[in-house]
């Protein structure tokens with residue numbers, strides 16, 4: 001058993017969660033669509049995560065669709081009291097697995113009810129509004145109507161906390177005028193560092209930053225520097241990439257995704273790695289000029 005030995009936590013709403021969590025997107029079938037190739041393994045990944053001390057799982061009802069949430073319910077309900085489940089809303093899937101924006105207030109309301117039903121919850125710990133003004137790149141534009149609808153659902157008691165995903169600093173500021181924003185979930189990793197300044201701003205505000213694609217997502221991180229450092233440390237490149245994120249800022253919460261128990265164990269073990277300043281400087285070169 002690979003227990004998370006690093007006890008570092010960070011605030012996520014009214015909870016403190018371990019900085020090493022788990023992202024459930026990889027549990028659905030290929031292309032995040034349909035049933036998993038290996039259903040018992042998917043269930044085992046979820047149970048192993050909890051047995052190992054994971055207390056933060058990221059999901060969405062549009063993974064599958066519905067299937068990932070149903071797997072979480074089957075594997076883990078009744079849920080441990082200290083488990084924080086974070087979902088996201090803003091899209092649906094078409095019959096071929098395409099990702100379709102579903103960003104109108106009525107669609108967002110439907111999505112919250114879909115998550116509640118498929119996870120078998122009365123209230124969702126955290127709902128991230130996945131901004132879909134441009135589905136592929138964070139794009140400026142008002143989110144007032146959409147976030148107000150989500151805040152209404154929070155007032156009704158269906159949502160405990162609200163976060164934003166795929167958000168620009170301007171949208172985060174706009175969002176904070178509407179409701180408390182407990183986390184921001186944007187793309188960020190060793191090689192994709194567009195949010196460096198934002199991460200530092202959020203750290204000063206005490207807001208969690210949850211990078212998606214921490215391992216590169218559909219294009220896994222590949223770098224000669226990363227491979228060389230990993231070999232020197234007797235670790236895998238993916239472990240080094242996660243350890244670098246943990247080192248990058250204390251407000252970063254990790255949700256690496258995997259469909260494999262072996263990869264899950266490998267990823268969780270990265271929580272106890274310590275990187276020297278020299279190693280961090282070399283890894284920083286992967287992302288360009290950042291320090």
Ligand SMILES: NC(=O)c1ccc[n+]([C@@H]2O[C@H](COP(=O)([O-])OP(=O)(O)OC[C@H]3O[C@@H](n4cnc5c(N)ncnc54)[C@H](OP(=O)(O)O)[C@@H]3O)[C@@H](O)[C@H]2O)c1
Nearest residue numbers: 023024025058165212213214215216217256257258259263
């Ligand atoms: N807000 C958003 O718009 C958004 C978008 C994308 C994702 N997310 C969230 O972010 C989470 C993480 O993102 P992600 O899962 O897409 O990408 P990721 O964590 O960067 O990478 C997942 C990929 O890496 C592989 N992998 C995982 N651990 C590995 C290991 N130790 N060695 C080798 N390969 C490994 C996985 O394959 P195996 O299954 O074979 O391990 C999978 O192909 C998701 O689960 C989801 O919850 C949010």
